[in-house]
Amino acid sequence: MDLFTPIRIGALTARSRVVMPPHSSAIGNLWGTEAEAGQAIAYLAERARAGIAWSTIPGRISNVLAPGFEPSGISAVVHGAFRGANYVERVRRYSAAMHEAGALAATQLTMNGGYPHAPSDRFATPVNFLAPHAITVDELALLLDEYEFSAGTARQAGIDVLELHMNHEDLTQQFLSPSTNDRTDHYGGSLENRMRLPIEVLERARAAFGRDGALGVRMNLAVPGSYELEEGVEIARRIEATGLVDYFHMVYGSTWGHPSYIQPHFYEPGTWSGLARRYRETLSVPVVYTGLVNSPRLAAEIVARGDADLVGMARAHVADPQLLVKARAGEHQSIRPCVGGNDCINRRYVDGLPFGCAVNPHAAREVDGPWPGSARVDRPVLVVGGGPAGMELAALAAEAGAAVTLVERADALGGQLRTAALAPSFGRLGEYLDWQERRLGSLGVQVRLGTAFGAADLAAADPGAALVVATGARERVPDLPGVHLPHVVGGRAALRGAPVGRRVAVVVQDDHLAPLAVAEALADRGCEVTLLYSTHVPAQLLGRYIVGSVLGRLDSLGVQVRIMEEVVAIGDGVVHVRHTYSGRAHELTGFDTVVLACGGTSEAGLYALAREQGRADVHVLGDAYAPRRLVFATRQALVIARLLAGLDR
Structure with missing residues (x-):
């Protein structure tokens, strides 16, 4: 059996074994302006045409609130999508696009618990202490009406597959768990009572949605502190026994x-x-598994060994919308790999920036059409700097017909990303760089490694060529007493295996992943590592969908994290710090090595020189302008490529 074998889901037939879970809310607001809705549909339609069984759009239902109460938090909703004046019209357009592409259209029924409703006044997580409201029986009755209305409206709008979101702290999941449900009424206590609300929701949803569409449940395989695997299997078994659900x-x-x-x-x-196999062995309806399925080969393996009937792939489709087309053709090496850094999510919910994929700058620009389309770069392009920014620009320009030369002073392409890939959990960055090298080779880009590029080279360069300066950033060395002592090592050197002692202090002046990669690599080598942050939290630019994973991993490796301690001097075996806010000074002792993980400083001298010489067609790209992350480099590369092609002027 392969990924393209159809399967029956209730009254429907899914044409393949790959579905797209919901993630499009970050890409384009289906309920917003015409342009936003058009982008959302274009994004989903391109992936539907590649062969997915169905795509899923989010579907938060309206809240039932006391008059004047203002819910707050990242998942707070007052008026859900289903009550929107343009819901039916917009979803009909989405559904029509899916059907035209041969796919099914799906949505969820979601009511996040704790914003403000919860079964009880207990906190659901140890990282969120926004006090919930213990929902009353009368409010639950109104909420059930809302579920029924939403299900019926979804069907009216052309939705084929409706999924109850009974996971990730949804209100229905919180009712299942004795850790969040200590009610003494008929919604609490026994498992039968704790399951009452989800089953009532499914009854109302099925009545409104009908039997000609598919109704499913998305649930956690296990929730530590809530229910373990076997109780989860029993919950699923009891739900299936109602005859209400199709998957x-x-x-x-x-x-x-x-x-x-x-x-x-x-x-x-x-x-x-x-773990999904345990459910599949128990249940008679199909089972979908979603969770870091990053390639069609892995998806096919999961289906072939019987873990699940279908697989969900979201970020892999962000990275490469054509991955199923390429898989069907056997072109697995040409699939653009997802690096799993979650910047696609963090950009919206942490940085407040538009959606963007670190490896695919075309994501969320589907309305522009495929690159290069009719766009052409009609002159040679010289790219100086072979890091991820320079590599992406070189490839884009070559795809648009330019003769491209890429000059890199190191003996390998990849820049800082190649160094970061040396950390134990960061190897997927190396896989992405390898893919980029294959791409450059297939496009005929002339790559010159081990080649410095200075003033004389600039003077001799073809005056008719566009010059793109992607020279990256040198390692930042903070202006601290003792920073040049023999036992002080740069973070990049530490990643490359420079000798360090057993006890290591890592001085952090970087709000993202790089210092954590350094700490992981050192701890993996057996070092006792302490991270020193001057901020009130570590890695404050990491969102909630990644920060727990990295901090949990570092704790398992024994890494210590100290916060609000600004390093002011380094001595022999001592680090002098002061409290960031009070200014109280003290000393940390016993370290054999101090590693500097302090980010970078732009190397923009070549760009400045080119401008001084009057070169008009010159551009600065990536860290050479300001040190940022991979997603910033690749997205800027596309903008510059479009400028070179005469677009977006």
Whole structure:
């Protein structure tokens, strides 16, 4: 059996074994402006045409609130999508696009617990202490009406597959768990009582949705502290026995923990699919498994060994919308790999920036059409700097017909990303760089390694060529007393295996992943590592869908994290710190080595020189402008490529 074998889901036939779980809310607001809705549909339609069985759009139902109460938090909703004035019209357009592409259209019924409703006034997680409201029986009755209305409206709008979101701290999951449900009425106590609300929701949803569409349940394989695997299997068995559902969608993880349900690259792909097999062995309806399925080969293996009937792949489809087309053709090496860094999510919910994929700058720009289309770069392009920014620009320009030369002073392409890939859990960055090298080779880009490029080279360069300066950033060395002592080592050197002592202090002046990669690599070598942050939290630019995973992994390796301690001097065996806010000074002793993980400083001299010489067609790209992350580099590369092609001026 392969991924393209159809399967029956209730009254429907799914044409393949791959579905897209919901993630499109970050890409384009289906309920927003015409342009936003058009982008959302274009994104989903491109992936539907490639062969998925169905795509799923989010579906939060309206809240039932006391007059004037303002729910707050990342998942707070007052008026859900189903009550929107344009819901039916917009979803009909989405459904029509899916059907035209040969796929089914799906949505969820979601009511996040704790914003503000919960079964009881207990907190659901150890990282969120926003006090919930213990929902009353009367409010539950109104909420059930809302579920029924939403299900009926979804069907009216052309939705084929409706899924109850009974996971990730949804209100229905919180009712299942004795850790969040200590009610003494008929919704609490026994498992039968704790299951009452989810089953009532399914009864109302099925009545409104009908039998000609498919109704499913998305639930956690297990929830530590809530229910373990066998009780989860029993919950699913009892739900199936009602005859209300046509499939189960199994996932693992929470919205905040280790792992997050959107598992980043700190885990092996498909780690929990074996748990899904226990459900599949018990249930007679199809089972979907979702969880870090990052390639069609892995998806096919999961189906072939009987872990699940279908698999969910979201981020892999963000990275390469054509992955199923390429898989069907046997072109697995050409699939653009997802690196699992979760910047696609973090950009929206942490940085407040538009959606973007670290490896696919075309994601969320589907309305532009495929690159290059009719766009052409009509002159040679010289790219100086072979890090991820320069590699992406070189490939894009070559795809648009330019003769491209890429010059890199090191003996290998990849820049800082190649160094970061040396950390134990960061190997997928290396896989991405290998893919980029194959891409450059197939496009005929002339790559010159081990070649410095200076003033004389600039003067001799073809004046008719576009020059792109992607020279990256040198390692930042903070201006601290003692920073040049023999036992002080740069973070990049530490990743490359420079000798360090047993006890290591890592001075952090970087709000993202790089210092954590350094700490992981050192701890994996047997070092006792202490991270020193001057901020009030570690890695404050990491979102909740990744930070728990990395901090959990580092704790398992014995890494210590100290916060609000600004390093002011380094001595022999001592690090002098002061409290960031009070200024109280003290000393940390006993360290053999101090490692600096302080980010970078732009190397933009070549760009400045080119401008001084009057070169007009010159561009600065990536860290050479300002040190940022991979997603910033690749997205900027596309913008510059479009400028070179005469677009977006």
